[in-house]
Amino acid sequence: MSSSAKVIAGLIIFLCLITFPVWYNVVGGKASYTPELKIISEEKSCVESKEFMRIEHMQLLDDWRNSVVRKNNRTYIAHNGKEHNMSLTDTCLKCHSNKTEFCDQCHNYLEVTPTCWNCHIVPEENKL
Amino acid sequence: MGLWFSLFSIVILVLLVVGGVEVFSWDSLFGVLIPYAAFVIFLIGIIYRVGKWAKTPVPFRIPTTCGQHKSHPWIKANNLESPYNSLGVIGRMALEVLFFRSLFRNTRVELMDGPRLVYGGTKWLWAAGLAFHWSFLFIVIRHLRFFTEPVPFFVNLLEGMDGLFEISVPTFYLTDIVIISAVTYLFLRRVVIPQLRYISLAADYFPLFLILSIAITGVLMRHFYKVDILSVKELATGLSTLNPVTPEGVGLLFYIHLFLVSILLMYLPFSKLMHMGGVFLSPTRNMANNNRMVRHVNPWNYPVKVHTYEEYEDDFRVKMKNAGLPVEKE
Structure with a gap:
């Protein structure tokens, strides 16, 4: 039970890191700038x-x-x-x-x- | 055999892009569809593989240890080499992931004159591996300057460090030189050392060639056959904001680079490169050596149905009394 929680937490951290450009641009809101x-x-x-x-x-x-x-x-x-x-x-x-x-x-x-x-x-x- | 197969696979992949972009001008296929597909396959593949590992039951604690186990208070325990709590596990895992500590212990056996058997440390694999992985991380982070706007401060910081010596214009990045040398070494050791050559398969050569081609196309684009990085950033931010565009004249070399990266992403979850996630899920590394402190129940223990004496007596009390047998409960 606790081990699956750890795995899911790890996966969520990984997903947050790997999708950094996506959410960073959404938060920053300036990505359409040219x-x-x-x-x-x-x-x-x-x-x-x-x-x-x-x-x-x-x-x-x-x-x-x-x-x-x-x-x-x-x-x-x-x-x-x-x-x-x-x-x-x-x-x-x-x-x-x-x-x-x-x-x-x-x-x-x-x-x-x-x-x-x-x-x-x-x-x-x-x-x- | 595996070597040539891998080399020809890379050549065919590159020719595929050349044909697709130059002849058919499938810019949006190579610039948008394949990268997106690759990223989705990468994420799903990682989750699938990690999930599969996580579901595998571990019957007992099997940490590999090479230090004093915790026992009596007057015996000094080594929490890093034989972790007895989560802190020790995290510390050991961090050192493993960041500095490849177990590879540092790599030894080689040699038969000297005498005959005398000698065990010696060999650090070359560890050094090249560490140089390669760290350079790769730096390069990936550096690439954020194409995917984000405004560019986060740490990217600039890293670039400054990486281009410290300001060799030529645009600056040569140290990590580019390091990654190409390290991957070349990792490839050569498989070819030159006979025992290693014997056990090397296409699955070993292919990732090396793939990463080497990615690094080389990257360096070519930056220093020798320059591409218009303004369009590159437009394409990259288009991808990261889910608003894809394929600007005119980005350059063939860029599409080759992007396609090979997409192949790497798709290939990663289903190959030995999955050690990226696997290292965290290795039972020999991620468990504490606390067998004597904590009871570890085998997860596949069958729930055995037991029939206690009390239940037996309940079933047969009347008959037992009639037969004159002693009973515990009246």
């Missing part, structure tokens, strides 16, 4: 295509940093042959100066903590 990126730029296109930037931007920024800091090479030749200045502040943030409405949208949503701002100053708009 990030919205606001682009406030005059430019028609980014340095690379939207699809490329979407999945490879962190790699690109890392390559840029290595190129600038270690090789003193600031010229980036994009896949379409166009030349760009490798600079987070002067190139990226020129268009995407709205960190909270652009960068943070996906980064917060996916719990990503980029190390950009360890060295770089957070753009003006974020200062309070």
Whole structure:
């Protein structure tokens, strides 16, 4: 009798743990949230295509940093042959100066903590 | 034999997804239906197996012990090695589940020159097993960032620990490296050690290959052939809020990963991986060694019908009196 109570208690604990995402989202009530990126730029296109930037931007920024800091090479030749200045502040943030409405949208949503701002100053708009 | 069968099974499973997603674009089958079905089978399977074990009668207490049994107060009892109360059982079980204490005692017999028989400890299986299980747990918890919104604080904490060294962008997780090395070791020991190879079956190789493929596809998706994790999270939260969606262009690699995880979930309750629940239901581990303190009644003891002398006398009192036999009750 007491052993079956223990087994049922164990199973209930297991079910609670395994269904954590389900009830956590119900309790939190924010799971339907999807990030919205606001682009406030005059430019028609980014340095690379939207699809490329979407999945490879962190790699690109890392390559840029290595190129600038270690090789003193600031010229980036994009896949379409166009030349760009490798600079987070002067190139990226020129268009995407709205960190909270652009960068943070996906980064917060996916719990990503980029190390950009360890060295770089957070753009003006974020200062309070 | 079992090795090749398992390897080809994995290849066929992967080809199934490639065909299904690339040729027929059955995105909702692989992204929604199979994961849901797998999860339901997983839950029902676990409950079924645990229920079946729980219903099995245990005729007497059979804890395995390797410490001093509790007896006289002046003999020091070892509650962890020979638990005499629930606290001891819980303590021993916790150490078993969290640190695989009994596997730590794994020994090997070797015949040295002389001839001399030598018993030595071997900790490799224990170390690789522990590394593998803990990494797996960390990885599962880390994946909550895809299934929950807002992401709970402990997921972030764990990610910070896991990506401590910030190697490459995105950060290499230490657990990814550990799990792949540990599973590779667990596989190689089955192939390299002849005795182990002899006793290894498809049921041993298949879970190893399955978990290794899951880990490898995961690492590939994160570092080499990146997928759009925004869509991944949309799909994952869709699943966890019972409001499934299949966003465009999630990527084939993701579907392979998800399908293999679904296979793992479905396979788990009906395979040796069920040791996940079984460890808690092992009579040799979950009972206290208190045979001399507590009476343990065999649950299948047949209720024997007895006819006492008093009842006998009640039945035959008159006849006994008439025959002049002494009776206890008048």
